[in-house]
Each structure stands twice: as structure tokens, then as C-alpha cells.
Amino acid sequence: MASPDAQHESDDGMDDFMDKFKTQRYKNALAEDNWVEDFDKVPMFMKTAPEEIDGKTHPELACLQAIIHDEDRTPEEKAVSLKDEGNAFFKEKNYKKAVMAYTGGIKQKCEDREIHTVLLTNRAAAHFYLGNMRSALNDATAAKKIKPDHLKASIRGAQCCVKLRLFAETLQWCDEGLQLHPGDDTLKELRAAADKQKRAAERDIRKAKAKDKKLWIEKEKLLAAIKDRSIKLLQPGKPSKHSEDEEEGSSAADGLGSKEVTGAQVFLDEQGSLHWPVLFLYPEHQQSDFISAFCESGCFFDHLVAMFGEQFPPWDMDRKYHPQNLLLYFEDEQTETLYQVHTEMSLLKVLQHKRYFVKAGTPSFIVLVDGSGFWRTFVTGKKIKGL
Structure with missing residues (x-):
């Protein structure tokens, strides 16, 4: 049993400790201003575990994890x-x-x-x-x-x-x-x-196959109609090295690839007539017109009247694009020859010409004003032939 003196010394030590406790802050105490956040860091009272646990940021948790x-x-x-x-x-x-x-x-x-x-x-x-x-x-x-x-x-x-x-x-x-x-x-x-x-899913697959088959049949029928008319399709990326005695017409499906670019493609109507997307180019003004469905039996003059008969386009400042003053050409790039197209001719007649090749499924024609200065400059040095 401890002596009274020892007991007294122990009591005196506790008194000193309590005196210091009253005057000095406890180093590991929770902060007064954010004690709730600090309280949540105590492992026993945590609501959610931290993203990363290591000995420096969460020593208590690291210790518990080591025990686990x-x-x-x-x-x-x-x-x-x-x-x-x-x-x-x-x-x-x-x-x-x-x-x-x-x-x-x-x-x-x-x-x-x-x-x-x-x-x-x-x-x-x-x-x-x-x-x-x-x-x-x-x-x-x-x-x-x-x-x-x-x-x-x-x-x-x-x-x-x-x-x-x-x-x-x-x-x-x-x-x-x-x-x-x-x-x-x-x-x-x-x-x-x-x-x-x-x-x-099986029903959708059957529908898709039926649709693909229908499109394939329609495309084959379309290509057969084009071939029967002796119209030549030029495949993209291939030069027009066709000779006069070469088999006319092409069964290559990519020769019709205009829909992705223009939104239109040649089609065969119920009466068996072809309708082509056609591009008219006006190099003098760097302009163009697009006809989405030009019937093969239609003539060029009718379309020129529809475009220029009643009013002039805004880019024709000189008001010279009268239908009767316009000349149409198509260009044979291989022979560097311009072929003049009579405006009263049908589209089919022109497409059947031995030197005409439909590029990317869209026939195109150059439109110039007869007798204009630009016309003279444009045709100078070029071979010109009539149809």
C-alpha cells in the first residue's frame, strides 16, 4: 500500500495536470469551428469511406485495414x-x-x-x-x-x-x-x-433483307434500262478510255453514286422513262443550276425557258441570259473537245452520243451566252464539234 506521502505526491501531480488542462488546449482535440467534419473522420463514426486510404492521411483507417x-x-x-x-x-x-x-x-x-x-x-x-x-x-x-x-x-x-x-x-x-x-x-x-x-430482331432482319432484295432488283432493272439505251456510266476514279467499238453501258452500281452528293439519283418511272439529275454550269459567273429529275424525253430549251424565261437570275447583272441566246456544250476531257448541244434536242439523244460519259450518275452541261466576250475566250484553243 502506498505511503501517505506517496499518495499526497500523486494527488499533487493530478492537481497540476488539471490546472494545466484548464489553461492549455488539448493538442489532439476537435476544432471548434469544424468539429462536425473532423468527427466524421473518426473511423467509428464515418458515414462513407474515403477514396484513398494511406498511413499519412488516414492512419487510423490504415491500421484498421491492416487488421482486417x-x-x-x-x-x-x-x-x-x-x-x-x-x-x-x-x-x-x-x-x-x-x-x-x-x-x-x-x-x-x-x-x-x-x-x-x-x-x-x-x-x-x-x-x-x-x-x-x-x-x-x-x-x-x-x-x-x-x-x-x-x-x-x-x-x-x-x-x-x-x-x-x-x-x-x-x-x-x-x-x-x-x-x-x-x-x-x-x-x-x-x-x-x-x-x-x-x-x-428476327422480324427486323427479315424486313431489312426484303428491302435490300427489292432495292437490288430495282437497281438491276435500272442498270439494264441504261444499258439498253447505250448510255455509258463512268465509274469514279476511272478515265473515260472507251473506244467507239467498246461495249456500251455499264452494270457497275457505283456508276450511279450521285445520291449521297446531290440527294437525287436517276430513276425509272412506271411508264419506263428515265429521269436524271442534271447539272447546268455557268463558268462565266461560277454559278450552277441543278435539276433533280430531267426526263430523258424532255428537251433542254424547255428547262432554259423555265429558268430564264420570266426573270433573270440575280447574278446576271447584264441581263443577257435569254433562253434563245444560250449555247450548251458538254466536254470530252480525253480528247479536249467541246460538243455543242442543240437546245431542241432531247436529253436521251445527247446521252446516247458515243463520246458522252455520265460521271457519278449526274449528267452536266456548260451554258454560255452566244457572242459574249467570255464565250470567245472560253472556246479559244478548243476543238468544237456539233452533234
């Missing part, structure tokens, strides 16, 4: 702890952290098949909510290999296949799962939805 993942514990114990940690992150919708925790548990390679399967199915769920459908499906597949009767593995696998639009695979997952769990409503609903979407 103590190397002395069995792989099964470590896996369970990591599973619980992943579940906590999952409930907070922190799916990335959940994946990391579940992955850590899987790496423990515990021999308990139930724990390992749960870790895989839980990670599949976290991947699912992150949008990593392939990774989720891989985890569900791995879980099913370990425990074929695991219900959640079947559900996760089916859900992933639906998202990936693998409807046949979805039905397989559901059917195999329902053989072992015939009363499960989730698998029944997934199967019904997948079957409905599978039939809809």
Missing part, C-alpha cells in the same frame, strides 16, 4: 472480409471500389466454393452497373462453372446477355436456370422479354 487483412488469417477469412467490404461499397453505389474489393477476395483463392461463387456473382453485379457487360458476363459464366445451380449466376448471365442483345444466349441461360429453379419469377420475366426481343 491480417496475413495471419486464412484465405477464407480474408475473402469473407473483402466480400463484406465490397458489399458495403456496393450499397453506397461505389461500384468501382466494390469491384476492387471483390477482386481482392477472388485473388485469395479460397477453397470454399460458395464464397468464391458469391464473390464472382457480386463482382458481376458491380460490373453490370458500371456498364461492363462483357466482364459481368465472364464473371457470371465463371460462377456458373463452379456452382451450376447458383441462381444469381444464372440471373446475372441472362441480364448481361439481354443488354448485349444476345437473345438466343439469354434464352439458354434462362432455360438452364429454370430447370434448377422452375419457380423463379426473375428468370421467367427475363426469358419472356428476351423471347419477345428475339422475335422482333
Whole structure:
């Protein structure tokens, strides 16, 4: 038993300590102005775990984490702890952290098949909510290999296949799962939805094939009509090295490729007449006109009257583009020859000329004012022929 003097000394020491406590601040106390935030940093009272845990910023948590993942514990114990940690992150919708925790548990390679399967199915769920459908499906597949009767593995696998639009695979997952769990409503609903979407997808494929076939038949019919008229289509990127005795007409589909550029393409009407998209070029003013459907039997003069008969275009400041004053040409680039087109001629007659090649599915013609200074300059040095 302590002597009275020793007891007195102890009491005196406590008195000194209490006196200092009253006058000096406790170094590790919570701050007065933000004690709520500091209080939330205490591991026991934390609402959510921090994004990163290290010994400097969160020493207490680092210590607890070291205890949780103590190397002395069995792989099964470590896996369970990591599973619980992943579940906590999952409930907070922190799916990335959940994946990391579940992955850590899987790496423990515990021999308990139930724990390992749960870790895989839980990670599949976290991947699912992150949008990593392939990774989720891989985890569900791995879980099913370990425990074929695991219900959640079947559900996760089916859900992933639906998202990936693998409807046949979805039905397989559901059917195999329902053989072992015939009363499960989730698998029944997934199967019904997948079957409905599978039939809809197959119907869309049939419609698309029928549409493609119809377009192919129409295109072949169109190309045959063009060939029958001896009209020559020039494929993009290929020079017009056709000779007079070369087989006229082309069955190459890319010779009609004008729709993507102009929004129009040659078509065959119900009466069997071709209608062409035609371009008129006015090099003097760097202008152009586009006719989306020029009937092959129509003449050029009718279109010139429609464009210039009643009013002049705003770029024709000299008011000289009268229909009767205009000259039409097409250019043979290979021979550097201008062929003059009579405005009373039909479009078909011109397109059938042995030196006319339809480029990119759109016939084009140069329009000049007869007798103008620009006309004289433009034709100087060029060979000019009539049709």
C-alpha cells in the first residue's frame, strides 16, 4: 500500500495536470469551428469511406485495414472480409471500389466454393452497373462453372446477355436456370422479354433483307434500262478510255453514286422513262443550276425557258441570259473537245452520243451566252464539234 506521502505526491501531480488542462488546449482535440467534419473522420463514426486510404492521411483507417487483412488469417477469412467490404461499397453505389474489393477476395483463392461463387456473382453485379457487360458476363459464366445451380449466376448471365442483345444466349441461360429453379419469377420475366426481343430482331432482319432484295432488283432493272439505251456510266476514279467499238453501258452500281452528293439519283418511272439529275454550269459567273429529275424525253430549251424565261437570275447583272441566246456544250476531257448541244434536242439523244460519259450518275452541261466576250475566250484553243 502506498505511503501517505506517496499518495499526497500523486494527488499533487493530478492537481497540476488539471490546472494545466484548464489553461492549455488539448493538442489532439476537435476544432471548434469544424468539429462536425473532423468527427466524421473518426473511423467509428464515418458515414462513407474515403477514396484513398494511406498511413499519412488516414492512419487510423490504415491500421484498421491492416487488421482486417491480417496475413495471419486464412484465405477464407480474408475473402469473407473483402466480400463484406465490397458489399458495403456496393450499397453506397461505389461500384468501382466494390469491384476492387471483390477482386481482392477472388485473388485469395479460397477453397470454399460458395464464397468464391458469391464473390464472382457480386463482382458481376458491380460490373453490370458500371456498364461492363462483357466482364459481368465472364464473371457470371465463371460462377456458373463452379456452382451450376447458383441462381444469381444464372440471373446475372441472362441480364448481361439481354443488354448485349444476345437473345438466343439469354434464352439458354434462362432455360438452364429454370430447370434448377422452375419457380423463379426473375428468370421467367427475363426469358419472356428476351423471347419477345428475339422475335422482333428476327422480324427486323427479315424486313431489312426484303428491302435490300427489292432495292437490288430495282437497281438491276435500272442498270439494264441504261444499258439498253447505250448510255455509258463512268465509274469514279476511272478515265473515260472507251473506244467507239467498246461495249456500251455499264452494270457497275457505283456508276450511279450521285445520291449521297446531290440527294437525287436517276430513276425509272412506271411508264419506263428515265429521269436524271442534271447539272447546268455557268463558268462565266461560277454559278450552277441543278435539276433533280430531267426526263430523258424532255428537251433542254424547255428547262432554259423555265429558268430564264420570266426573270433573270440575280447574278446576271447584264441581263443577257435569254433562253434563245444560250449555247450548251458538254466536254470530252480525253480528247479536249467541246460538243455543242442543240437546245431542241432531247436529253436521251445527247446521252446516247458515243463520246458522252455520265460521271457519278449526274449528267452536266456548260451554258454560255452566244457572242459574249467570255464565250470567245472560253472556246479559244478548243476543238468544237456539233452533234
